[in-house]
Amino acid sequence: MDDQTSENQIATPPRQGPISGWETIPLYGRIVIALVLGVIAGLMLGTQASVLAIPGKLVLRLLGALAPALILAAIVHTFMTTQLGGPLAVRLPRLLLLNTLVAITIGLTVANVIQPGQGAGLTPPPSHEETTKTANPLALFLENVPKSLLGPLGDDGKVIGVIFIAVAFGMALRKERERPIGTVGHLLELFLESLITILHWIIAVVPLAVFGIVASIVGTEGFVQFKALGVFVVSVLLGLTIQAAYYLVRVRFGSWVSPGQLLRGGRDALVMAFSTASSTATMPVTYAALKDRVGLREQSASMGALVGANFNNDGTALYEAMAALFVAQMIGMDLSLQQQLMVVLTSIIASVGAAGIPEAGLVTMTMVFTAVGLPVQYIPILLTVDWFLDRCRTAINVMGDMNVSCLLDGKQRRET
Ligand code: ASP
Helix, strand or coil, X not given: CHHHHHHHHHHCCCCCCHHHHHHHCCHHHHHHHHHHHHHHHHHHHHHHHHHHHHHHHHHHXXXXXXXXXXXXXXXXXXXXXXXXXXXXXXXXXXXXXXXXHHHHHHHHHHHHHHCCCCCCCCCCCCCHHHHHHCCCHHHHHHHHCCCCCCHHHHCCCCHHHHHHHHHHHHHHHHHHCCCCCCCHHHHHHHHHHHHHHHHHHHHXXXXXXXXXHHHHHHHHHCCHHHHHHHHHHHHHHHHXXXXXXXXXXXXXXXXXXXXXXXXXHHHHHHHHHHHHCXXXXXXXXXXXXXXXXXXXXXXXXXXHHHHHHHHCCHHHHHHHHHHHHHHHHHCCCCCCHHHHHHHHHHHHHHHHHCCCCCCHHXXXXXXXXXXXXXXXXXXXXXXXXXXXXXXXXXXXXXXHHXXXXXXXXXCCCCCC
16 A cells, blocks of 8 residues: 555656646746747847757657557547448548548638748758768757657667657556556557657647747747748638638538527537647537537537547648648748649648647648658747647637538428
């Protein structure tokens, strides 16, 4: 018994002092503080601040490492646990794909018209060879952080990577060690939950990364990028608003629900999506709102809100496509038609694979960038605004689920 108590204490040491104070501040508050401190540090240190960009690279590397495993576990879990079948299930994929394509088209159009990244004048990053030439101890350390969670296991000699992974899972599983595992489903859930625990740890260091990135950008390049980032935020908000308008029009003409009824009935879910930045956490609220407040049939509510929610992340798709174009514009890289099509394709996959949890879109974004040959080094810039845009796109993800449910419910109201 005593043993147990002392071990538990090791797992969750009581925090005191400044750290516990820092942790009580919500994530967005911590990021804003980091942003302000980053600007000050950048102004004070000038070009010397460039080394501070390393934590940002580290966070990105870790997010990227988590992506394949997270996508795998999320999709397997969805297929294992959701009820598939019935006539509605045939219409569902068609509706989901159409909505996602509309979202990406809106995103690409807005980004092409407004050109938020134009004029940022960033130089493309140095090639790999140059980077290795200037490698310092920190860069060497970074080299050992696994690029993919499963990579080092199949790669002879990458012992340090294996140790990283072992420590991460060991820590994540500490509080779960007594948990009984009865079925394959339990095992998968445990795997998914451990990944999410690890993701939360990475998110905890995001403010530090933001501080470093902002300081190094302000110190070396001034404020030009932030102007571009401001235009990017406005462009994404515009894109998401157009997507919301599209949903309302579709609902108006494709179902018995009026846009007003949908907004009034779904208000709780939308507010919750914005405040938690998690469509999965919002799922029960979305379902209840559709069934009880809007008055949809049980089956259509569950198809859209429970099944659709796992695959349908239109807000995320729109965002990923816009982000890719934005960074391409910032470094003056012209994306060919073929590359833009690749953006569409990978954004669809990335949005389907994004779990409905905070920052999941940022995790899968590395995949979109890599597929079209965009340098992932610039994703950290997006960290500075992602906490806000994540909330907005989550609300649109949830609104997309509501839209699908209404369309599945058809033009005939259920009899009460
Ligand atoms: N946070 C989003 C959601 O829960 C996913 C994302 O990061 O785009 O729907």
